[in-house]
Amino acid sequence: MHIGIDLDNTILDATAAHLHFYNLASGRAFTPADVNDFYLYRMYGWNKAEREAVVARYGHDIHWNSIPYPLAAENIRELYGKHRISVITARPLQYKDVSVNWLERYEVPYHEIYFVEDKLGTCTEAEVDVLIDDGPHYAEAFARARRPVILIDQPYNGGIEREHIYRARDWQEVRQHLTDLERRLQTAD
Structure with missing residues (x-):
């Protein structure tokens, strides 16, 4: 097969790592219990460009620390x-x-x-x-x-x-x- x-x-x-670094970037304190959307950046009120800026800064760390x-x-x-x-x-x-x-x-x-x-x-x-x-x-x-x-x-x-x-x-x-x-x-x- x-x-x-x-x-x-x-x-x-991936959720925990994304939340950690997204919270760091935003000053927010979301937890996994807050998640209800596949696209986590929407919880932060970000548009795609804002999300891309955060991912450009933290993307490697998000993926490595999962x-x-x-x-x-x-x-x-x-x-x-x-x-x-x-x-x-x-x-x-x-x-x-x-x-x-x-x-x-x-x-x-x-x-x-x-x-x-x-x-x-x-x-x-x-x-x-x-x-x-x-x-x-x-x-x-x-x-x-x-x-x-x-x-x-x-x-x-x-x-x-x-x-x-x-x-x-x-x-x-x-x-x-x-x-x-x-x-x-x-x-x-």
């Missing part, structure tokens, strides 16, 4: 031995080095890494069987295309319920969904 895995808020907790979710790295290491793993992130290409170094630091193996906004197109072209992601818009796109996506529960994606979307609260549930999907793929062949 070819498994696509998002980086931010899927393998690692912490892996419990059991994410361990599960991906196990999956890597049996499946093809592609990291598929919408991070800008300018963060390729820090992203690759972060994955090495936490011993997260992969076969390919893609820095793309069009995850559905990339997964289709690369013949990815399932995507693991947190983004509600990615999950909706995959569901419309009748492709399976495991959606990591986040405050901003709670209303997403459709066929082909498999919700997971943690990496144990991700593994269970992958086992079930693998069985379905094998019986379909």
Whole structure:
């Protein structure tokens, strides 16, 4: 099976790192409990240009200081031995080095890494069987295309319920969904 895995808020907790540095830049004190939007900068009242200025200053630190979710790295290491793993992130290409170094630091193996906004197109072209992601818009796109996506529960994606979307609260549930999907793929062949 070819498994696509998002980086931010899927393998690692990007929210805490973003909030830390966004709070530093703004003087605000938002916590993860305040988050209800995929685009965190909107909580701060910033437009895209203001967000870009903050990210230009703190982007490397945000990406380097993110912490892996419990059991994410361990599960991906196990999956890597049996499946093809592609990291598929919408991070800008300018963060390729820090992203690759972060994955090495936490011993997260992969076969390919893609820095793309069009995850559905990339997964289709690369013949990815399932995507693991947190983004509600990615999950909706995959569901419309009748492709399976495991959606990591986040405050901003709670209303997403459709066929082909498999919700997971943690990496144990991700593994269970992958086992079930693998069985379905094998019986379909």
